[in-house]
Amino acid sequence: MVIHPVFNLTMKHIVIIGNGISGVTAARHIRKNSDYQITIISSETRHFFSRTALMYVYMGHLKFEHTKPYEDFFWKKNRIDLVFDHVVKVNAERQQVDLKSGNTLHYDALVIASGSRSNKFGWPGQDLVGVQGLYSYNDLVLMEGNTKAIKHAVLVGGGLIGIEMAEMLLTRGIRVTFLVREPEFWSSVLPMEEARLITNHIRSHHVDLKLTTELREIISDHEGKVKAVKTEKNEIIECQFVGLAVGVSPNIEFLSDSGIRTNNGVLVDSYLQTNIPNVYAIGDCVERTYQLPGRKNIEQVWYTGRMMGEVVAQTICGTPSKYEPGPWxxxxxxxxxxxxxxxxxxxxxxxxxxxxxxxxxxxxxxxxxxxxxxxxxxxxxxxxxxxxxxxxxxxxxxxxxxxxxxxxxxxxxxxxxxxxxxxxxxxxxxxxxxxxxxxxx
Amino acid sequence: MKILKITGLLLFVAGFFVFNASFFWADYRLTENAVKKSIHDEQKQALFLTEASAILDRPVSSNFEFIHYVSEIFETINEKQLTKYAITEDELDRLAKLSEATFSIANVDSVFRTSNETSSFKNKVFKDFGGSLESRTFSSPEELHTELKNVSAKVRDYAIINRAGFDRYAQKDIKYSLAKASAESPVRNNPLLYLLLTFGLCIIGAALYILPKIKESKGIKNNNIFFHPMKNVGWLGILTGTWLIVFYVILYFFPEYMTNWIIMVDPISEMLNGHEAGRFFLYGFIYTLCILVMGVRMIIHYRHSKYQIFRTLSVMFFQTAFAFLIPEFLIRLNKPYFDFKNIWPLDYSFFFDFRLDQLRESGALGIFMLGWGIALIIIAVPVFVYFFGKRWYCSWVCGCGGLAETLGDPYRQLSDKSLKAWKIERWMVHGVLAFAIVMTAAVLYTYWTKSSWFLIVDSYSLREVYGSFIGAAFAGVIGTGFYPLMGNRVWCRFGCPLAAYLGLIQRFKSRFRITTNGGQCISCGNCSTYCEMGIDVRWYAQRGQNIVRSSCVGCGVCSAVCPRGVLNLEVKDEEGRFGKPILIGNNNAKLDV
Missing domain, CATH: 3.30.390.30 (FAD/NAD-linked reductase, C-terminal dimerisation domain)
Structure with missing residues (x-):
């Protein structure tokens, strides 16, 4: 049985943690449907940008400012307050979030849209200089520095971020060796025929694609920088950069003492509400407690984040709505x-x-x-x-x-x-x- | 492959260097023949030859020096004529004394007798400019004197130099003509060789630079564009923009300096139309070459898209055949110069008196041309825009569009996408359209009534202002010169009155729109960045709304650069064209946000 959340009619201040597509979509829809005070907190960038477009900045197709879907005046015009700060703690009992700057924000409803972080699976050397994932704006800046004037890069993990990183590096004339665990590229998702088509295409771009190959360790030079990688097959590949693209997981560490229930992600019901009333979670950081046929409980995709933002705004603005995405x-x-x-x-x-x-x-x-x-x-x-x-x-x-x-x-x-x-x-x-x-x- | 590219670049730079150097590479020897060829009035010819004796038949080593001498000659002549023909204080006094309270123009004959040349001239001009004083009564001798002085001032300002000297229009033409006839240069001795060393080297160089790209895989390759000094307003872009601006300023306002370049294409002009080349023949020649060479680049760059290939072939064809070859052949056949694809008000002089007269005097063909031009305006524009959108013209046929889509393609990402730019654009482009309409109405009013005063302005000044500020400065100098600074469609977006007209129809009555694909947009911004018209395409795409914008020229590049297959140029029923935003995929969301 579904119990509809009860709404406090004096509710005024909506605080959203995270200015990605989920948080920003929620804010925009809340603004359209209400006069509530809206604050978005992010420590990544001052303004919303399209995460999926970071690769184009590195490749010189776009400048960073082109990845911002709204001009900077948009936020003020729509009375959406932006706070460039980092949430260190959520205090659900007192309905407040503590910020790194020492400031505290009181909320009437909280939307957690804190996204993901890149996975690391405990490989020796995974924290060396020159080893990184690609998810955030900071990662992009890091990658710009890490790949300056290098000759050879190794990528680990055969998914969408891996292929993006390969494409990025190729535009800088860097040789790419790509370690993929599966027998064909992305064959954990794609049927064999398609996986083979993509595998051949990647190779036609002169990427050294090593299938059924896993990383064993990353080897350091005397300065703590990456010098080579060793595969499970004991092959040593010299390189000056290692891209770890082995998936992402919900970015929820800061919630550990908050009383908000989490597993791999923030646990939510079909209204995207957590165990605590008026605290919601949307986007990459969410783990659904209920099943949707044919779908995983954690879906880290642009579109699902956006749709959750749309739905949670309805709920917060007085029209309780379930998250029911249509066909995938x-x-x-x-x-x-x-x-x-x-x-x-x-x-x-x-x-x-x-x-x-x-x-x-x-x-x-x-x-x-x-x-x-x-x-x-x-x-x-x-x-x-x-x-x-x-x-x-x-x-x-x-x-x-x-x-x-x-x-x-x-x-x-x-x-x-x-x-x-x-x-x-x-x-x-x-x-x-x-x-x-x-x-x- | 890399060696080919570098060789190409070096050849291009060499050709470009020779071209620029040849601008300075000539001696100028003024001959009597050249003067006779350039100045048709015999009296003025004689005056000029007298004053020019110092440099006649003597070589002058640069165009700057030569033009300087010629300008000095004009000034000397003008000053002498002003002194000679100026109405003196004494003459005015005599005239005043002869007059009673009521002025009679007949008195002029007593002061300026027609027996000698000077006095006869003064007699005529005084009557021309003082005619309105006839029979006027003055309350005091001072008042009469002031009026007479006014006439004398008008004579000085408007009559003496125009009739007995060289006004600025005449100077312009004569300077150009003298410079061209007097040039003695390696280019003149061997124009074909220099044609090869300039355009030839540039074309071969460009080909070597461009063609190897065909070996890369098909698909969007915008790599490193924003790191490139040419394509991101770096030093090379600023240099290129500066060069283009200087080129256009010389072409439109100081053609007398560029005669050596024009001499180079004389043989081609003679081959095509039977006459020696003028500045606009040179311009048309360069323009067409740019569209052809950079068109090949465009096709290679977007060769995964048949839409882009066909569109580029189309602009290459219309430029070469309609804008360049056919008009030249018409001249060879002694018919009026006519570009069958140029449409008023882009072709702002279409209704000017000299062109209407020329068409009317050219028999059935002339009348056909007149009818054709008018049919393009009132039938072709609305009908084709209704069925295809304004792209049928702007990115498939138009010459300005053709250059923008080929030579300008590397700069498309530089257009300003801000809301502010859009506001400025709407005021400017529609302002120019209104200006073009008023100017044309005034010109036609003058054509029919022979009265130059239209409502509150003089139609001749109006058309001159339009011609130099819009036709030359905006469309030419800024339109192309600003490619590397503000993108390749500055003119089309902010200035072209025809684009404004096409756009109004596209916005309100057309089947054309850009559709978005459900909920697939990831807001990456490639579409907006590569929109040469500065449309924030993403704004619509990310909310699932059709893009119906008057400025869209339908180049199709937004659709080409979209990594997720979200955008498509479509023509279909008008219904639903202005659809509400809808993002597919979510059951419980209201989406008109």
Missing amino acids: FNSAKFLDIEYQTYGTVSNVLSPAEDDFYWEHHGQKKAIHFVWNKDSKKFLGVNTFGIRLRHEYFDRWLRQKKDIQFVIAHLQEANFDPEFFERHENEIANAFYQKYPSFKAA
Whole structure:
């Protein structure tokens, strides 16, 4: 049974910890729906920036100021107070947060949106100079310094941050060796076909991609700087930089004595409320205590953070709303290959599922459909080098369309620019060739 | 590959160096023939030759010195003529004495007899400028005297130099013509060789620099742009901008100094239109080369996108055929110069008297051209913008757009995206449109009524102000000179009256919009940064709202640089074009924030 939170009508001051996409979305929506006093605290940067764009600053595509989605006057104009400080402690009982500067802020409702931090798994040498992850603005500054005039870098961990770091380093003419535990790149998430496509693409950019390879230790020179890494296979690779891109975990250490319940992340109910009334958590730092079908309890993605911000604002402003994201979607770019996914495509098919994979010969394009074997219900799609319309796939997934419908209507869902080569007929023909029974039906 | 690039760069720099050096590389020897060719009035010819005797047939070693001498000659002549023809105090007194309380213009004949040349001149100009005094009654001799002095001042300011000397317009033309006819330079002796050593080297160099990029993988490669001294207003960008500004100032305001460059393209001009080259032939030649060479670069840079390839081929074609070759062939055939894709009010002189007269005198073709030009304004613009958006012109056909999209592409990220810039832009661009309309109305009013006074202004001054401040200074000097400083669309965004007109239709009545893909935006800012028109594309993309902006030229680069496939240029039903923001993916959120 769901008990709706009770609201204190005199509630005035909303304090948000963290100025990432989650916290800022919450603030914007609270402002639209109320006159509450809003304060955002961050010790990372004074103003909100797009974390996903940090790589472009390093690569010289953008300047840092270009990553700010709102001009600096926006905050004052919308009466959102920004505090550039670090939260050292939350005192839930007295409804206040203690800041590093010694200041204290009283809140009527608190939103924890403190994000993640990069994982380190206790490797020897992981704290040497020249070893780092990439998550925050500080990491970017650090990486700028750590990679000055170096020749060779080693990256550990085959995920989205790893491939970003590889792309970044390549633009500086730095040789990259990439250690990936899985048999193909990101095959913990992508089915083998796609993983192989990306693996080949990475190699075509002259990255020395070492698959099924794990890090054993990082070796120091006499100044405490990284000199080389040693793999589990005892191979020694000389390098002047090590990028640790082995995932992130909720950044919640500062909550340890607060009375707010945490596990790996801050534990929240379906209203994104913690065990303490009027204390909410959103974004990367959240661990849901309830299940959503086909989804993990910690989801560290831009979009989920944004959606939680939207929902928590409704709740705080008097319309209690559950966090119920629609069908899963995500996107990324692997060097030159754009990737989008809608619905659920697991790396390994379940026995109840069937799939169809199409890859273009010559161009780096592919598409992968998954559906339920019995009901024919369409479950998800991965697409590479072909843009698809989110709106259409979201609708089809909600309406539980079958796979034939999706194949037949694929043309409408194409989102590529004008004059781009279209492949829907080719895909449909290949599909019917493999599954002739669908054609009859 | 790296060696090719460096070789290319060196060749380009060498060619560019020779081009700049050739600006200074000539002796000037003034001949009687040159004077006769440049000054058509025989009396003035004689005057000039008398004063020029000191430098006649003697080499002068630089264009600056030569122009300086010629200017001095003009000044001397003008001063002499002013002294000679000025109405003296004594003459005024005599005239005043002859007059009673009521002035009679006939008295002028008594003071200035037509028997000698000087006096005859004075007689004529006094009547021209003092005609309005006829039969006027004055309350005192002082008042009459003041009026007569006013006439004398007008004669001095407006008549003597215009009629007996050289006014600034005449000086400009003659200086240019004399400098071109008098130049003795290696370029004149061998224009083709210098064409090869300048443009030839630059083209080969650019090709070697650009072509190797084809070996890189396809896709967006904006690496290191903001670290580049050329592309982030570094020293190279400032230098390039300065050079361009100086070039345009010389081209528009001091063409007499650049004759050596023009001599270089004489053979090409003669081949195409049968006449020697003028400054705007040189300009058109360079302009077209830039679009072609940098067009190849653009195509290589964006070769993963067919939209970009076709669009670039289109601007290359329209520049080469419509703006450059066809008008030159028309001249060869003795027809009016006409650029079939240039549209008023960008083509602000379309309704000027001399052009209307020329078209009217050119038979059926002239009338067709007139009709074509008007049809472009009232039919093609609204219809095509309705179906395709203003991009059909601005980024597929237009010459200014063509240069911006090719030569200017490396600078697109420098446009200002702030809200303030947008406000300034709206006032400025619509202000210029209003100015263009008023100026044209005035010019047409004068054309029909023969009266130069339109409401509160003189239509001739109005069009002169428009021509030099908007046509030359804004569109040329700032429009292109500011590429490396403020991005490649400064003119199109802040100044082009046609863009304003196209934009109004695009904003209010068009099927064109940029759509956003559900909730996929990550606010990275690539779209806004690479929007040459300074539209904050991300503002719309991150809230899932269609981008419907009058300034959007539909270049498609926002869509190309988006790493998540969020943006797409689309034409479809008008309904839903101004849709509310919607981010897909969340069940319990109200999203019109």
